[in-house]
Amino acid sequence: MADLFTSYMGLKLRNPLIVGSSDLTRSASGIKRCEEAGAGAVIMKSIFEEQFLAEDDIQDRDYTVHPEALDYMRGGGLLEYAPHSITRIIEEAKKDISIPIIASINCQTPKLWPSFARQIQEAGADGLELNIYFLPIDIDSPCKVYEDQHLQILKEVKKEVSIPVSVKLTSQITSVPYLGRRLAQAGCDALVLFNWFLEPDIDVENLKTRSLIGKGNFYQSLRWIALLADRIDCDLASSGGVQKAEDIVKQILAGASAVQVCTLFYKKGLDEIKNLLGGMETWMDEHQYSGIEDFKGELSFKKQELRFRDLGEAEAYFRAQYLKAYSK
Numbered sequence: 001m002a003d004l005f006t007s008y009m010g011l012k013l014r015n016p017l018i019v020g021s022s023d024l025t026r027s028a029s030g031i032k033r034c035e036e037a038g039a040g041a042v043i044m045k046s047i048f049e050e051q052f053l054a055e056d057d058i059q060d061r062d063y064t065v066h067p068e069a070l071d072y073m074r075g076g077g078l079l080e081y082a083p084h085s086i087t088r089i090i091e092e093a094k095k096d097i098s099i100p101i102i103a104s105i106n107c108q109t110p111k112l113w114p115s116f117a118r119q120i121q122e123a124g125a126d127g128l129e130l131n132i133y134f135l136p137i138d139i140d141s142p143c144k145v146y147e148d149q150h151l152q153i154l155k156e157v158k159k160e161v162s163i164p165v166s167v168k169l170t171s172q173i174t175s176v177p178y179l180g181r182r183l184a185q186a187g188c189d190a191l192v193l194f195n196w197f198l199e200p201d202i203d204v205e206n207l208k209t210r211s212l213i214g215k216g217n218f219y220q221s222l223r224w225i226a227l228l229a230d231r232i233d234c235d236l237a238s239s240g241g242v243q244k245a246e247d248i249v250k251q252i253l254a255g256a257s258a259v260q261v262c263t264l265f266y267k268k269g270l271d272e273i274k275n276l277l278g279g280m281e282t283w284m285d286e287h288q289y290s291g292i293e294d295f296k297g298e299l300s301f302k303k304q305e306l307r308f309r310d311l312g313e314a315e316a317y318f319r320a321q322y323l324k325a326y327s328k
């Protein structure tokens with residue numbers, strides 16, 4: 001019988017299926033339900049910098065919170081999941097949950113990331129995911145500015161905590177491999193590919209803009225997991241678009257150590273975890289793989305690269321595939 005054990009960012013997971021950061025994981029009882037349903041680990045709902053500021057009523061001109069965000073939080077939207085309660089949730093959850101609990105924070109202000117990280121470690125979280133989300137609006141800022149911000153946040157957080165730290169990236173970064181390598185060199189324990197942006201839309205009747213919730217893109221994750229696996233010195237997790245067991249197998253073949261899933265559980269419930277894991281075991285048995293390491297990264301670029309003389313030839317190969325696809 002196949003063994004689904006995997007190691008992810010230095011943590012031991014009974015299987016690679018992680019329930020992604022969402023409202024499914026924002027309470028100790030929610031995390032318990034994920035464990036009972038069979039998940040290998042959970043990422044807790046992200047805590048946002050604005051929640052820390054609002055909870056402590058911090059008035060500081062360094063910290064700008066848009067009034068709409070404050071109104072939303074004070075209306076009950078996010079304040080009940082504020083920093084003091086997240087540390088209590090972690091403490092409570094750690095009493096009778098044995099799967100790893102990875103907290104998630106999303107900040108804008110460089111000063112705040114490290115101090116939140118420390119509080120979360122002290123509460124007993126097994127790991128920390130930095131949900132880094134910048135929308136580059138400034139036409140005078142080159143991509144280096146944004147890439148350096150990622151590095152700076154990671155380095156400051158790593159100074160404060162000893163638990164493993166992952167970075168969840170957006171796909172809209174000039175060079176995912178280059179930034180990924182720099183983050184790995186700076187001590188990032190895992191990269192999560194990808195976060196999603198809010199999608200813009202326009203209400204043509206009322207001439208207003210509006211934001212739509214984003215969507216995970218399975219193939220985008222698959223591409224970059226395959227391109228990064230075994231070429232940078234940290235683990236990889238995919239996040240986006242998993243619908244069935246075969247999708248998890250694909251991400252592992254590309255090189256992922258773990259796979260985060262969310263929307264599927266909103267649609268079909270956490271019972272779906274058993275089907276996903278059962279499907280993986282069946283596939284592994286049929287292909288005579290006894291463990292995840294036996295096939296992890298088998299179809300990564302690193303393995304395929306051996307077919308090419310050098311990176312230039314690999315780029316030419318991808319260019320040829322592109323040309324063929326557009327010439328049909």
Ligand SMILES: Cc1cc2nc3c(=O)[nH]c(=O)nc-3n(C[C@H](O)[C@H](O)[C@H](O)COP(=O)(O)O)c2cc1C
Pocket residue numbers: 020021022023045046047104131168194195196215216217239240241242260261262263264266
């Ligand atoms: C309702 C909902 C809430 C989410 N909240 C967060 C969040 O607070 N922080 C975060 O990093 N990702 C959040 N996500 C994104 C998920 O963690 C995950 O990256 C993504 O949904 C995975 O793709 P999938 O939903 O296609 O499985 C949320 C997703 C959903 C559906």
